[in-house]
Amino acid sequence: MATRVSYPVELKMKAIEMRLAEVPVKEVMEKLGIRNESQLKTWMRWYRKGEVHRLEQPVGKQYSYGKGPGHSTELEKVKAENRFLKQQLELPKKVQGIGTEVEAEVVIAWIESIREEVTISEACTWLGIARATYYRWKAAVEMKRPDPTVEKVIQLCTQHKFRYGYRKITALLRSEGPINHKRVQRIMQCEGLQCRVRIKKRKTTGQPAQPAEHLLKRKFHAEAPLQKLVTDITYLPFGNKMLYLSSILDLYNGEIVAYSIADKQDTCLVLDTLNQLPERSNMLLHSDQGSVYTSQNYQAVVKGKGIIMSMSRKGTPADNAPIESFHSTLKSETFYLEDLMSTTTAIVEQTVRNYITYYNSIRIQTKLNNQSPMDFRRLAT
Structure with a gap:
């Protein structure tokens, strides 16, 4: 362990005088026998700050800031x-x-x-x-006091007509000095200076309304025809353009009682499907919480027909499993089976119509005692 050296006050003052006279550090250390260059720098710092009293402090003792050892005389x-x-x-x-x-x-x-x-x-x-x-x-x-960084960010955003986001503004500021990108982002958010190019656009398909309660509660069994119905929309990406199929399935026998095909997924598509239902009160119609089903126009027509509305819980497609299963079966037994992955729009529409006719009148189902939906309904009535 090195021995700590205690220098007298006179030697310290002599070293300070020599440094003030611009004598080199090494020469001062050699003439006065000072071992450590940092010690000499400390004395000079104390002198420039007016803390000359600290030159008298013993080795290992630090006086409180601004206070000396007391008045000796x-x-x-x-x-x-x-x-x-x-x-x-x-x-x-x-x-x-x-x-x-x-x-x-x-x-x-x-x-x-x-x-x-x-x-x-x-x-x-x-x-x-x-x-x-x-x-x-x-x-x-x-x-x-005004923050110069905020003023600079405002200036840059205005200069570039709000074309830059916080990353590019940060890059410009870093050319003048270091700055954190999070601070720039926070300033731009607080001052409303975000990039105004390519603002996200959301398509509105109707006026939103309150979703209905989940009344079906996954009870997919019905005692009579048109007692419980389920509906949904599926994509048909197999033709020259995207088509959409809206269908309504009767839970009594699994029959498709109404369907529509269009190239737009809007309220008109579901209303066209809804208007195909026969006039009957106390029907329960279940759907998901899609924008077309929560729109005011759709809900008004449903209530006008005396239909009871039910909707799946948000993010729970299993609440509407029967219609989801039908759409999956339709694609599996037609487009995927026959490799119709890229065809014409007319063929897509004709394929869907032919399959629904086949599904309702010919295709037997085990749960229906190996009968087709239409045969099951006729024999039950």
Whole structure:
């Protein structure tokens, strides 16, 4: 372990004088026998800050900031008191408002101007305020000052006509100095400076309304025809353009009682399907919470027909499993089986119509005692 060296005050002052005379550091260290270059730099820092009293501190002891070892003689004590009284007399000339109410901005400006001469604690003592009060005032004043970064971000966004997002604005700012991209993003959000190019557009298919309750509750068995119905829309991406199939299935025998094909998935598609149902009260019609089913137009027509509306829970396709299963079966037994993955629009429509006719009148189902839906309905009635 290295031995710590204690240098006398006279040697320290001599080293400071030599450095002030621009004598090289190495030469000062050689002539005065100073081992560590950092020690010499510390003495010079204390001298420039007016902390000459710290040159007298013993090795290993640090005086409180702004306080020395105490006054060793009465002469030093008298000098310190005279200095304090002189500052007290000159203070009212520098800071207006002493004796009535001190203004925070003036106090902060004055203390900053004498930082090289006295410590903050001494300045606060002369003013008669607590050191914590000074720092509280300083923080409040700095918050009121305009942030140059905010002004620069506003300038850049305006200059580029809001074509840039926060990443490009950050890149421009970093050419002048380091800055965090999160701060730039936060400033742009608070000031409403986001990029205005390619704003996300959402297609509205109707006025939204409140979704209906889940009344079906996965009870897919019906006691009579047209008692419980389920409906949904599926994609038909097999022709020259995208087609959509809207169908309604009767849970009594699994029969497709209504369907429509169109090239737009809008309210007109589901209304056309709905209007194919016969007039009958107390029918339960279940669907998901798609925008076409929650639209005001659709719900008004459903209520006008005396139909009870039910909707699946959000993000739960299993609540509408029968119609989902039918659409899957339709595609599997036609387009996928016959490899009709790329054909004409007319063939797609004709394939769907032929399959629904086959499904209702010919295709037998095990749950229907190996009968087709239409045969099951006729024999039951």
